[in-house]
Amino acid sequence: MVMSKGAEKARGKGDREDxxxxxxxxxxxxxxxxxxxxxxxLVAALLTTLAIIIIAYSLISESWSFFLxxxxxxxxxxxxxxxxxxDKSFGVLPLLAGTVxxxxxxxxxxxxxxxxSAIFLSEYASSSxxxxxxxxxxxLAGIPTVVYGYFALYFITPNLQSFIPxxxxxxxxxxxxxxxxxxxxxxxxxxxxAFYAVPQxxxxxxxxxxxxxxxxxxxxxxxxxxxxxVAIVILGIGRAVGETMIxxxxxxxxxxxxxxxxxxxxxxTSAIAQAATGDxxxxxxxxxxxxxxxxxxxxxxxxxxxLSSYLKKRWEIKV
Amino acid sequence: xSMSISKEEVIGVEKSKIKGxxxxxxxxxxxxYVLISICIGVMVLTVLLVNITLNGIDxxxxxxxxxxxxxxxxxxxxxxxxxxxxxxxxxxxxxxxxLGIATGLYLNEYGGNNxxxxxxxxxxxxxxxxxxxxxxxVALSFLSYNLGLGRSIIVGSIALAFLVLPLxxxxxxxSARMVPAxxxxxxxxxxxxxxxxxxxVVLPQIIPTAxxxxxxxxxxxxxxxxxxxxISGLIFxxxxxxxxxxxxxxxxxxxxxxxxRPQQAFIELSAAGIIVLLIILLTLNVxxxxxxxRLQRRIVE
Numbered sequence: 001m002v003m004s005k006g007a008e009k010a011r012g013k014g015d016r017e018d019x020x021x022x023x024x025x026x027x028x029x030x031x032x033x034x035x036x037x038x039x040x041x042l043v044a045a046l047l048t049t050l051a052i053i054i055i056a057y058s059l060i061s062e063s064w065s066f067f068l069x070x071x072x073x074x075x076x077x078x079x080x081x082x083x084x085x086x087d088k089s090f091g092v093l094p095l096l097a098g099t100v101x102x103x104x105x106x107x108x109x110x111x112x113x114x115x116x117s118a119i120f121l122s123e124y125a126s127s128s129x130x131x132x133x134x135x136x137x138x139x140l141a142g143i144p145t146v147v148y149g150y151f152a153l154y155f156i157t158p159n160l161q162s163f164i165p166x167x168x169x170x171x172x173x174x175x176x177x178x179x180x181x182x183x184x185x186x187x188x189x190x191x192x193x194a195f196y197a198v199p200q201x202x203x204x205x206x207x208x209x210x211x212x213x214x215x216x217x218x219x220x221x222x223x224x225x226x227x228x229x230v231a232i233v234i235l236g237i238g239r240a241v242g243e244t245m246i247x248x249x250x251x252x253x254x255x256x257x258x259x260x261x262x263x264x265x266x267x268x269t270s271a272i273a274q275a276a277t278g279d280x281x282x283x284x285x286x287x288x289x290x291x292x293x294x295x296x297x298x299x300x301x302x303x304x305x306x307l308s309s310y311l312k313k314r315w316e317i318k319v
Numbered sequence: 320x321s322m323s324i325s326k327e328e329v330i331g332v333e334k335s336k337i338k339g340x341x342x343x344x345x346x347x348x349x350x351x352y353v354l355i356s357i358c359i360g361v362m363v364l365t366v367l368l369v370n371i372t373l374n375g376i377d378x379x380x381x382x383x384x385x386x387x388x389x390x391x392x393x394x395x396x397x398x399x400x401x402x403x404x405x406x407x408x409x410x411x412x413x414x415x416x417x418l419g420i421a422t423g424l425y426l427n428e429y430g431g432n433n434x435x436x437x438x439x440x441x442x443x444x445x446x447x448x449x450x451x452x453x454x455x456x457v458a459l460s461f462l463s464y465n466l467g468l469g470r471s472i473i474v475g476s477i478a479l480a481f482l483v484l485p486l487x488x489x490x491x492x493x494s495a496r497m498v499p500a501x502x503x504x505x506x507x508x509x510x511x512x513x514x515x516x517x518x519x520v521v522l523p524q525i526i527p528t529a530x531x532x533x534x535x536x537x538x539x540x541x542x543x544x545x546x547x548x549x550i551s552g553l554i555f556x557x558x559x560x561x562x563x564x565x566x567x568x569x570x571x572x573x574x575x576x577x578x579x580r581p582q583q584a585f586i587e588l589s590a591a592g593i594i595v596l597l598i599i600l601l602t603l604n605v606x607x608x609x610x611x612x613r614l615q616r617r618i619v620e
Contacts, residue, residue, distance in 0.1 A: 030512045030514075030515075031512075033514055034512045034514045037513075037514035037517070038429055038513070040421075041425035041428075042425055042429070042435070044417075044418055044421035044425065045421065045422040045425040045426065045430075045439050046435075046439065047418060047422075048418075048422060048442050048443055048446060048484060048485075049439060049442045051442075051481050051484075052442045052445060052446060054457065054461055055454075055457045057461075058456075058461045058465075059453070059456075059457065062460055112356070113356045113359050114356075115356075116352050116353045116355065116356025117356045117357045117360055119349075119356075120353035120354065120356060121357070123353075124353055124354075125357075133357060133361070136361050136364055137360055138604075139364060140363070142538060142539075143597070144541075144542030144544065144596060145544065146542075146571045146575050147367070147593050147596070149575070149578065150371070150574070150578050150589060150590070150593060151367050151371075153578065154374070155366070155367070181360075184360055188360070213346060214346040214348070217349060218344055218349070235448075238448050241450070242448075242449070242450025242451065242452070243450070244451065244544075244548075245545055245548075245571070245575065248575075249578055269545070272452050272549065273452060273548055273549065276549040276552055276553070277548065277552065277553040290456060291456065294452075294453050294456050294457075297450060301448050301450060302445065302448075304448070305445055
């Protein structure tokens with residue numbers, strides 16, 4: 001009797017505990033809710049995949065109607081781009097040359113300066129100095145690209161012209177340099193993260209052998225992070241290739257098949273932007289040609305992304 | 320026989336093992352190089368801000384905020400562009416924030432190492448790498464023409480939303496990872512179901528980061544000109560946008576319009592427009608940092 005009373009009491013207490021828990025985690029239809037929540041989150045996540053599918057579908061279907069009129073080899077290997085002239089020609093090579101040229105200028109500035117800044121921040125700067133310098137780089141990263149375009153056209157170009165007299169008003173050099181400045185923070189902060197990931201024991205081993213800081217940087221940190229640095233540089237190339245406003249404002253919108261940075265050029269992105277400012281009515285060949293250019297750009301960027309994430313994976317495995 | 324090694328021997332080891340081969344750069348050389356590198360970034364920012372301020376300060380007046388675009392430079396303002404930016408960007412975040420948080424929560428809380436999760440991860444990295452002008456072109460083709468939404472604010476918002484989605488998702492994943500496993504286990508021990516753990520344990524703790532990342536996304540979206548240029552065209556808007564289906568222009572686009580005019584007065588006006596844009600963006604960034612510090616402190620308490 002006594003025992004069962006005690007057990008009853010205990011059960012009663014247990015019920016009350018359950019009541020309390022119900023207040024926090026109410027149990028009505030929770031299994032169903034659990035499933036609903038799980039799958040609605042999944043649907044939301046799959047929307048990003050849907051977005052990529054829509055992007056690829058739009059680019060391919062509009063390009064398809066372009067390639068019905070213009071053979072693909074005339075597009076890929078043609079050396080004249082004149083979408084809005086009476087005498088139309090859709091050779092993408094001049095645009096590709098413009099993109100390659102501005103990207104090359106941008107990266108030849110951004111890679112050395114970005115990596116140098118990263119070495120400074122991770123190895124030389126005191127933590128108080130880093131707290132001042134890092135936000136400055138972050139501001140540089142947050143400046144809109146139209147502002148860089150303005151800066152390239154009305155500051156960099158006039159200053160360059162004072163010692164390069166035959167520099168065109170609109171030129172690939174100034175646009176590329178502004179683009180390089182834009183990419184510096186990306187390369188700097190990603191490389192800095194990579195440098196921090198170098199095991200302290202390796203650096204300490206170097207110093208224990210009597211190496212100077214410069215030797216540790218050049219012999220231990222840089223070789224160790226090399227594949228990460230290559231991945232970061234490829235990411236930078238991707239950003240430079242896709243940059244639109246700087247080249248639209250400062251590089252000249254003139255499709256030229258050249259690798260001379262003093263000349264005016266048109267890039268793949270600025271060809272798309274220029275068509276938007278003028279008129280390319282829907283369904284015309286000028287309109288669909290933009291999608292062919294965009295598809296080409298999309299493929300280039302996708303390859304760069306794949307390469308970069310492959311290298312990053314290798315680097316992460318090593319760490 | 321002694322264990323001690325002479326100084327010469329140590330230096331010999333250093334010379335042979337460390338200075339033996341490959342690129343050799345002197346200590347001062349490297350210091351000089353990294354110092355120059357960091358100075359270039361800082362200097363360019365200073366020169367850029369000073370240059371724009373000097374050029375634009377004279378044109379910075381109330382007209383800029385309250386007048387519509389005009390071919391008369393003394394009357395021209397960017398009222399329609401400011402409102403257009405505001406509507407487009409706020410609506411873009413309203414789409415991207417819930418979507419980004421949901422995606423991040425799914426990937427971190429539900430996604431194991433299966434094919435669906437890997438698919439979503441790889442789409443996210445790809446989405447982040449696509450040039451913004453392509454978002455504009457696809458939005459124009461698919462949303463404006465195929466779905467018949469026209470060259471309107473809502474199309475711009477959707478394009479910008481998917482542009483900043485990877486940013487919001489990645490920060491959500493990172494902050495959800497920071498939630499200690501013990502919190503989740505404690506909730507499970509109390510009999511909670513998974514969705515209750517996600518919504519009552521994880522979600523409240525990632526709100527500060529979500530807020531910060533959404534403000535940063537807001538400022539990123541506000542500076543984007545290329546996709547909006549393709550979607551809206553370079554049109555002359557002389558009235559306030561009334562609905563989400565109205566045609567529109569945004570601040571960076573108005574600035575681009577002024578930059579590309581030949582008259583000196585319009586170039587000065589574009590510098591003034593840039594000052595306004597930069598002040599707004601800077602305020603947003605400061606706000607993000609302030610909110611992050613404040614809310615994080617509260618959660619620790």
